[in-house]
Amino acid sequence: MAKTTIVQTSFAAGELDPSLAMRHDVQQYQAGARRMTNCRLLVGGGARRREGTRWLAELVADGRAIPWAVDEATKYVIVLSTGRMDAFREDGTPAGTLTGCPWSVAQARAATWFQSANTLFLAHPDFPVQRIARTGPSSWAREAIAFAMPAGVGGRLHQPYFKVAPDSITLQPSARAGGITLTASGGWWQSGHVGSRVRYAGREIVINSISSSAVANATVVDELPPSQDVTVDDAAGWRVGQVVEGDETGARGEVVAMPSGTVLRIVVEERVSGFKVGEYVTGPESRAKVAAVATVDPAPSRNWDEQLYGPVHGYPAAVALHRGRLILAGGRAVPNIVCASRTDALYDFDIGDAVDTDAVIDLIGDAAAQRIVQVVSTEQLLVLTDRGAYYNAESPSRPFTPTNFGLLPFGSPWPASNARAETFDNGVILVTGSTIVKLSPTGDTTAQWTGAPTSLLASHTIKAPLDAAFTTGWYGGVETYGFFVNSDGTMTCMQLLESQQVRSFVPWTITGSVRSAAALGDELFLVTHRSVDGVDKHLLEKVDPSLSLDAATTYADLDDAAARYGTLPGAHVVAGRYALGGLPQTDPAADGPYDVGLDFPWVIETLPPVVQGRAGPVVHDTMRICRVWVELQDSFRLSVSGQTLTAYAVTDDLSEAPLQRNGPQEFRLLGRSRRPTITIQAPEPLPVTVLGLSMEVSV
Template sequence: MVMVRANQVSFTAGEIGPDLAARIEVSRYYSGAKLLRNVLVKPQGGIKRRPGTAHLHDFTGGEGMGGVRCIPFAFNTEQTYCIVLTGGQFHVWRSDGLYLATVGSCPWSAGIAAQANHAQSADTLLLFHPDMRTQRLRRGGVETSWTIEDVTWSNVPQFNFGDGDEDMISDARGWPECGTFHQGRLWLGGPRSRPATFIASKIGDFFNLDKGTTLDDEAIVGTIDSDQVNAIHQMVSGRALQIFTSGAEHVITGDPLTPKTIGVAEQTRRGIKRFTRTVEVDGATLFAQRGGAALRQFLFVDTEQAWRADIASLLAPHLVLDPIDMAARKTARQDDADRVLMVNANGSVTVLTTLRSQEVTAFSRWETDGIVRSAAALLSGEVFFAVERGGRIHVELWAEMRLLDVSKRRTEVSPFKVVPGLSHLEGRQVVAVADGAFFGPFTVSGYSITLPRQVRDAEVGLFFPVEAETLPIEPRHPSGAVIGRRTRIATITARVRNTGHFRLNNHNMVVRGVGGPPVAPLDSPPPVFTGDITVRGLVGYRLQNTIRIDQPTPQPFELLGLAYEVRIDS
């Protein structure tokens, strides 16, 4: 029998799919995990409990379940908003979660709301869908003033559909599916009756589509011609103007882009999933591939002087579950990474933590008691979610200091026992974290709960479990791999920071001191702990051993690394 000491001090490869469970020769095996649920992977290597969400509002009827989309809006660098589209309406929240306005009588159904594309310039947000007149949404002089109106196009290019020349975009022929602003023009793509066609406005006159006599500042009309169907689904302004179609990825060439210099160059043939948004991270445009089974990054590679659409989800294909929406939260901190949030058709959220300069590409999955329908990340860093729960759509805000989902928090100078304001959770089973201690479960009745004792600070909401599990333990051993040999994990040490109660291979890890000062009395909540916690005397030989971590109660949690002793059966 041989004893081997090993460790895992990084999870920057994220959750790795079962197809790679035996690839022990790959270095990412030793920085990956079998399971990462409701955690954030830190670019430094550790993992921590994901933030909870703060409840903002819930819609109780008429909007259509699933018919919702969250859209970021930046009036300037300091004034940012989340626009939430529902059937026939849109709603506005400020970045801090303050509700501002609801505007009704909008010309879209719930189905169109969930599929709408958008583009923004200054105080104007344009909404696109092939079955809806392009809409112009604007903020007024004060942030509670919002309006919506049809875009009026002038000098629309024409095409002979068989009965003489007609406008390419109209009620009869449909409207653009997507658009973007690039080099002083508004670019439109994928009109319903001419899906492979794009139109660019006159420079500085966004709603004027006059081709004129092909002067440099006049409108541009082009069609993607190839040996396959190329319906335009997304247009992205970046290093170049990028066009994502049903079958391929293209860039518009020409510098500057004029009616005489413009060209269309096909780059790769992957295709994008229709009505899913793209996001930009570290100079790459991430998109869900046609069919919804892969996440790809469209990136110009200087060494090859070519664009590529490399697969970003190679190590975690099982977490790309037919995405219906995407958002990217850009970090403003030197010690953090960017997060890409993919809202899956099954209501879960797949999170990609990425920092290309440090080779961090880590996937994990967030789950909640509900179905996530949409997400939006604002320029200022806030993230909004639209979540379906119990026949309602809840608008929620990513809240770094919350431990529960769709939660309400009450903080008072004087002690209290009753937490009111829980109408959005009426009849639901909830839990509470009050003065740092866990209470519950409770059933919300009369829009409130009553705690068993008085407190000064309480958060009430829905519990979500934190789970992490390593890949099968394969310590590097002089005799070779231990695959097929029985092993026993004898000792595990977890190095944690600011962490409360958690379990390590089903062993409760609760730090509690006993005695006089400075140790807290026994009737106070357990303090968070920073340091090493060890569990010894583990028994049981297995062909595959893993280390599993979970939290049965909502407490702070951050794991920096694991060290363990493994006994190998000779």
């Protein structure tokens, strides 16, 4: 029988979807695997048994982890649980708590956030945008953001306003100043309006109480504009809803009614001294001379709006900081709105005269966009919606200003999920359902962004992620990774190096479930749910390269381990290069210190080899993998398809701990199969790194 050698020099393609079992024609088949559970892929193409995690703290409840970096020397992980926030230093030291917080854990998971220095903003449609401030090494403060009320503006509040009511509903004040009633032409008022603000023709009014769904009692903040009956000498061309202007006074207003053919009832919005007899009034379709002017009671007008965010209409769905502006976006009432504060005035949303530093309040000009989910600040502002991604075409020659603002769609209509989108590998990683998409700048002056799915060849590893985290390195190493917390409690590790044509995804599993992930630079933190000695616990854990067990603790004496782990099945003890087995250990075979924690499975299963025959690839013929050489680096024992490498070589000193293996290790196998594979596992919870392998295959 003919024999041939198949060499696999890399695992850089990661675990491939089972549906690709016959796609040996694609490049990724040669560098992929059928299974790669709990592997960490190296930049050179090797696969390492992932590092373990250190037990940092027991949490009071399930929560979402968020990284907080003040500077390189001062870093925290905060965990948001129902009604509270707990802060921890990098080593797990508790660093303060906030209670009485307005979120549930479900809301915390869905919230968007951004953090800079000593401040973090948190947004969710169900509660006001929260500003959390670090006030000391272990002290924190929390408050809802307060919109600006600059001096000299007469008590006006510079917050986003929008007419949420149907355009047909008019508003009529009973007077121009003081305590008044506000009558809506349709039922609109509800108890949540108490304390909120509305604007009539741009002038603010505070609602004090509600008499009925049509009538509210209120106080005028700045005097309301007058209403005038203006009699003109020519009735032709005038209509309700037109905006007209006096050519001498400059008075400007909307025609809200026409009591007769030549009488225009106008709510004066500019130059509130109003129109005068003898001047000409000009509209879109006509021009006539003013014959008479009479001031009347405030008229019902459709030109009114109300505060966009509050108890009635909810709060922003997304928050970001971009170009010195606070970005608030989305929400229940107007889900496709983007509000950007004045430049360097984060809480001032006055649109003013639309000069370059004024605020921006605008809708996505695309009927396809229904709901904003996230906003991301990159070289341009990205707005991610439930119907696709948009960007604002800004540049040094076209800065972010009211006149330059306009969102353009790009890519396919990928619906953004609540899993956090972040910059990574010169782009932005977006989670859409069970697909990972990379959004990338094109460098083009027209279509400036594009997007492409990256996880299609490993789609089975992505299961509706709830959270995402991205490292900037790996504990001093050169690798960078993205992590996705799946809805089934597993996690997926992504390695993405587009410049090297590397896209890989491998599943990480634990005993229990992963609930959240946060990356602080090159370090990864997890919130987990585990059963420890029969008790359910939520833990804060940190990946630690010195550990090969999960939820591990280091002890000088194993007697202390019983208090935490009891006789938990699956708990293991490792002392340096010795794997000592489970608990209890009455007479440990090695001296401490001892790492006690939970083992986790590590598996590499290759794809079936493809042998090139004279007539083409030999795929479904029976074949035998006779021998395997596995190239190891700094590794302990491993097994290949049931054949276990001995802990000691013939020349080793048995009184010393087993040495790490390097170089090729040979295994001889039996049995024939139509689709044979090799399964590599670690019989002990110790480090193993496989750089590649070769197979001698008999057909």
